[in-house]
Amino acid sequence: MNNTSVMEGSEAVAVAVKACRPHVISAYPISPQTHIVESLARMVAGGELDSQYVRVESEFSAASVISGASAAGSRSYTASSSQGLLLMTEVFYASAGMRLPFVITGVNRQISAPISIQVDHQDTMSLRDSGVIQFYVESSQEAYDTHMAAFKIAEDPGILLPVMVCMDGWILTHSYERITLLEQDEVDGFLPPFQPVNSLDVNDPKSWGSYAEEDMLMEFKYAVHQAMQSGKKRMKEIFTELAQITGRDHGGLIEAYRTEDAEFILVAMGSVTGTVKEAVDELRSEGKALGLIKLRCYRPFPHEDILNAIKGARAVGVMEANFSMGSEGAVSMDLKAKLCGQKDAPLVVSFIAGLGGREININTVRNIVEELEGVAGSDVPQLEPRWVGLNTDILPKGVE
Amino acid sequence: MSTQNLSNDQELFVSGHRACHGCGMSLAVRHILKATGKDVIVVTPTGCLETFTSPYGYSPWRVPWIHHLFENGPAIATGVVAALKAQKRESERVVAIGGDGSTFDIGFGSLSGMLERGDDVLYICVDNGAYMNTGGQRSSASPIYSSTTTDPAGKRSLGKLQKKKDLPTIIAAHGVPYVATASVAYLKDLQKKVKKAMGYHGARYIQIDSTCPSVWGFPSDQTLEVARRGVQSGMVPLFEMEDGEVTKVRKIKKKIPVEEYLKTQKRFKHIFSDADGREEIQTIQALADSNIERYGLLKKTAPQDAEVQD
Amino acid sequence: MEITIGAVVQGGTSLGYKTGTWRDERPILDMEQCKACGVCVSVCPDSAVHVKGETYIIDYDYCKGCGLCGYECPADAISMVKEEK
Structure with missing residues (x-):
């Protein structure tokens, strides 16, 4: 394992996502995120990546498409920034409540107004109450590694929540860094295919998206909180397991x-x-x-x-x-x-x-x-x- | 209909849902699922249908069903389709069933995206012409001069002043292979259209005129009667479009004046009590007549689609 | 009732909710007049009219009493009667 190359941060994320073998990717452009989904598009177009790549008409639909795909049992991914992340907010709350795991890269950028494309953490941190797990990374190498962990954490049967990997726009996404890549078999060993607990399936018809009255709404919310709280231990285990494979320990939480x-x-x-x-x-x-x-x-x-x-x-x-x-x-x-x-x-x-x-x-x-x-x-x-x-x-x- | 054994065992949409008395929408959904069969995954955006079928622990759906949000039914459906494709689950299809609020208004962008991409979804709008789940507010599907709670008739108001959005035409303009309108008044015709739509791949659309006793204001036993009058007056043209062309219409057997439709419902009461009401009724009559003309609903030729009492 | 993860529930479970209690008027089917056309079965929004062999059965556990079956019956075989509460 010493496959090293110099690449843009966005490319490093795309390469990580590709190695995680997502079934479904949705894409909508917004700076400074766009290079990630463009990289993935090239991989699909070039036949290197066998994913359903859906070019949606808004970030709201980008988040919705991967939510639907997740409910149907598919590993799914998208990336966004700034206004796009805020437009997705309602979807995040619902998908966390419905316990739909997926991974999203939150490329950090300021929120209007005044409009600005420069980096800060206002966008992703505004989503803090939604039930989405959030990691922040220091480098593109850490972004690469954290995406591998993110899928495993999201899909853990004890967690089942969306996970957002937050990385600074421009500073990380558009700068070049030496990235050490994992071999595909190492990734496959670490991250087996998604095994959903529930899935939309005609052979076992279940209903999703229930209405809950005051006698149980609080308990559903508590269960999400507990998945995060008790999930802390599992997240650390997953980071440790990954560090053993990569030889890079970025820390736990x-x-x-x-x-x-x-x-x-x-x-x-x-x-x-x-x-x-x-x-x-x-x-x-x-x-x-x-x-x-x-x-x-x-x-x-x-x-x-x-x-x-x-x-x-x-x-x-x-x-x-x-x-x-x-x-x-x-x-x-x-x-x-x-x-x-x-x-x-x-x-x-x-x-x-x-x-x-x-x-x-x-x-x-x-x-x-x-x-x-x-x-x-x-x-x-x-x-x-x-x-x-x-x-x-x-x-x-x-x-x- | 011949005698056959029927019970909840055969239904894909079972008893115990919480729709209002005589709900046209629940009736439509029962028949939609009879036509699709069991190998479908149903997506429902927020609305009446979602509310009366989703109380936790009491689902009438015997097919896999998902409700996520109000404005993203089409995008959720797209996601399910993408997952099925990725997993090579070719025998399962996706049907989205939403109301006019989600379809005509808040989810319109999402719907347009799904149609333009040609995702393999049959999208069905069960259209009752207002936001019934919240008590009957104006939508862009509300008919002209209907009184809604956010555009009520009053001393200085005739209710809604705009015509119903012509969504089937807008949808056909996306270049989808199949667009149809149906009515709860003609359930066999409705089933036939759903079956036909399932024979196509890509994005397809059916708009079902669905009468609502609670908000339109008529007795709950007249759900089909009011719907029939909608069709027979020309207010609700029933047609099919294939590849952008109108290929089939359901002929009006005996045309009735629009009054015969309007007077059945409280939402139009004000145009009858108003001294100037004749003008509004004439405007509505002109709309019905233009439907009849546009779709050739009254041509003397033998009905292509024989009138069947369901 | 123990809640599930993500509020995902089994389909078909609404049968556990008896909407018959909503009824103000009860449809009474006169089999003498019934022509077994099946309209009542077809038009019921609550899937509450069933065919059992030669007989039609109204399932009062779920029938909300909307009266649609009675209005549509071409043989006038269904009459609506006030529920005694």
């Missing part, structure tokens, strides 16, 4: 990077974690006890692992490429909620950084750490998020 004995810890997700790791190394060499938690899995929220990793830290800075209007960054909300009432809980500060593709470099991270150190001594809760690099000079009059 989080990757704790130099967090042992760390006084200050940053939490981040996506491609920026590469930059943060470099900053951590630099600051460590300067004597600062800094660590990083790379959040690989956002839903289910791996609070057990995070709480464990931040034990003993004085302050946690959450770097968020998302914002919940009228409140703060979504990850810090989760984290603060889980820390509330914990003994010796560290201070948590929400740093809004990287919205709409705003650059985050090592100096940005240094500034964040400095700010974090500045407030760490205070026992006043940090109620307001900090907007990193906000240019107040260009704000209109009256906006403070």
Whole structure:
């Protein structure tokens, strides 16, 4: 196993999806996702990939087609970004509730308005309550690997939920990286054909999409939550199993990077974690006890692992490429909620950084750490998020 | 019909569903499934049909059935077709059955996509001309001058001012091989059309005029009577189109004036009580007459499709 | 009732829900007048009229009493009678 080649991130995803042998792929263009479905289209056209490839008329139908295919017992896949993901939202809720497994690549991009094609996590994170499992990746290699795991996790009989692999638009999808590929027999060994628990089948007619009254609706929702919660263990097992095959361990639901004995810890997700790791190394060499938690899995929220990793830290800075209007960054909300009432809980500060593709470099991270150190001594809760690099000079009059 | 043993054992759509008394839609579905047989997977977008057949634990469907959302019935059907193809399950076919809300309005984009791609789905719209599941709001299938809860008749309103969307023509323009209209009044004809449609591959469409006692406002025993008058007045033309051409029509045996249809239903009551109502009735009569003219419903030639009392 | 994963249920289970309780009027079939044409079987939206050998049976467990069978019967063999509650 040492099949390595340099390829675009989108191509790496397409190659991974192909190796997973999906029955059905639906496709609708949107930047910066489009290269993925274009790659898959070329594979189908060239006879390398034996999938039903459906060119739909909207993202709503893209998500619906793979939901229908999943109900009929087929492994299925699509990819989207930004507005497309929001258009799919209603489908995600329904398919999660109906326990229809499929895999979707969520190529991250800002949401209108103003319209922008630049990267941030606002699109996928807006889907957090839908019942879709979400992974975020640092590199195209991790994207390649995570897609293999994603199908296995989605189709696990104890989980049966849609899985979204979120990767940063442009930064990952359009950059070239050296990717080490698995052999097809290795993938086949790891990921056997989809064995649905229920399937639309004339020999055993079942009905899907029931109406539930108030005496059971709550129980159905609880069952979805439990599939995620109890599925955490299974997800880690699957990542471990894959790491044994690939020889690459990206971590479980989080990757704790130099967090042992760390006084200050940053939490981040996506491609920026590469930059943060470099900053951590630099600051460590300067004597600062800094660590990083790379959040690989956002839903289910791996609070057990995070709480464990931040034990003993004085302050946690959450770097968020998302914002919940009228409140703060979504990850810090989760984290603060889980820390509330914990003994010796560290201070948590929400740093809004990287919205709409705003650059985050090592100096940005240094500034964040400095700010974090500045407030760490205070026992006043940090109620307001900090907007990193906000240019107040260009704000209109009256906006403070 | 000859005497034969029939019971729920032979039905693919069994008793115990929660449709209103005298529901035309449930009757249509019973006969659709008699025509398709058991080797079909049925997709139903949200609507009356979905609601009255989906209470958890009580499904009347003896064929595999899936409801997902309101606006994506055609795309779900496409997904099922793709899965069947991928799995080489050639003996199973896909039928989507939706109401006019999902078909004419909210799911129209999804439907157009499915038709344009030519996916192997028989899409059946059981059309009762409004959003009945939510109490009878206006849809683009509601007939002109019908009073609906979101476009009600009143001192300054005659109800809906627009004509019913001509969906069969729009669908035929997609270049699909088979488009037909049917009515719950003529159940054998309905079954025949469903069977014929199943003989084609690709995207096909049947629109069934389905009377609704609860919202149209007529006694529940007159479901077929009202539907018959719709056909006999020319309000509901029954025809078949193959490859874009009208190839067959069901002749009107004895033409009745549209009043005879309109007066059976509360939703048109206001055009009879209004002093100026004659004008509206004339407008509707002109629409019926233009249907009769357009489809040749009254030609003197012998009916191609003999009138059969079902 | 134990719930299923994804609310997927077995088909044909609505037979467990008896819609006969909805009925205000009961169709009474007079076999003397019946011409065994089968219209009542065909037009029932609730699949509640059955043929058993030579006899037609209205299944009062499910018949909602809509009266459609009576209205359509060409032999006037079905009459609707108020349900005693």
